[in-house]
Amino acid sequence: MKLTMDREDILPVLANMANIADRRPVQPILAHVLIEAAGQHCRFIATDQEVQLSVDKDHPVDMPGSCAVPARKLYDICRALPEHTPLEFHTDGDKLLLKAAKSRFTLHVLPASQFPYLSIHSNRCQGNCDAAQFREALAVTANTMAQNDARIFLNGVLLEIQGQEMRLVATDGHRLAMMTLPFASSLEAESFQCILPRKAVMELLRIVSTGDIQLSLSDTSFVLDDGSQQFACKLIDAKYPDYRRVIPQGHPFFAVIDRQSFKSALQQSEVLVSDRNPTTQVHLDDNLMTLRSRNEEQEEGEVELTIAYQSQALDIAFNSRYLTDTIQIFNQDQIRMRVKEGNSAAVFTPMDVDNPLYILMPVRL
Structure with missing residues (x-):
């Protein structure tokens, strides 16, 4: 050569x-x-x-x-x-x-x-989608994958094909992220599911860029082809739990939050968050959100920001790191936060649509 x-x-x-x-x-x-x-x-x-x-x-x-x-x-x-x-x-x-x-x-x-080529099995589903949208969905859900969990199905991202849509979902048991995008599918059955392992997700985030990509899926393998490069991986051999049961219904209260203001407030509040128990207490009242943090030295922080909220006063606590992930998941100027009560999950979405969607379980104090 x-x-x-x-x-x-x-x-x-x-x-x-x-x-x-x-x-x-x-x-x-x-x-x-x-x-x-x-x-x-x-x-x-x-x-x-x-x-x-x-x-x-x-x-x-x-x-x-x-x-x-x-x-x-x-x-x-x-x-x-x-x-x-x-x-x-x-x-x-x-x-x-x-x-x-x-x-x-x-x-x-x-x-x-x-050289030991990876074995690729015959397809059950094939179709095309936009690379940038697929990468965005991977980035949204990668935040909420578990890592080294005994429940192996949580250590990856669920990829679900239904009709002409593809949905990516990931959860670690404390939070869940989901995003849906158009997918020109050749699927003959009603739906198809597979689980991309963590390493595959992280590698795809590095190599997927723009243009049109083709996905070929089987029960054991995943293949992405963009015309100049082909990525293949083995799938996690497990059944993903029914994520729809986790999505809260009937949350009557909602707040509209400016993303940049929220980011600044979280950065301030996190300075005094406990390392061993990273918790941020959120208080919602008339057009006001208050973030409270506290650490082992009994130091305290309190940061207020103006929001759009006109429902009953509510207190709810979250893992500080998971709450900060909302800033990474959403790139819109405004975020909608739907809540019900202090011991119920909060649902974060863009202002006018439920895509992407981020569910955060509360912390019991």
């Missing part, structure tokens, strides 16, 4: 490959990126046997061939080189020779025949 590429063309690809490749692999080749080159085309593939990323590049090849190169070492070398440096790759037996300006590197490579 022999080819020459500009550093700026390959560096973003290698960055994503290094994230995918396993740093402590059971099989040494899982720490490698597979490079395949022939004709006018190059392909880069990395996998840890749970997720897999394949990126195609239209680029002339001087000599066809393939090999598996240590992903992290190759990325670190290219990252350390000056911008727009031409990189010449040339395999010689079990070595890869890399020339870059006045620098020379020799890396040990493994045969391409040993």
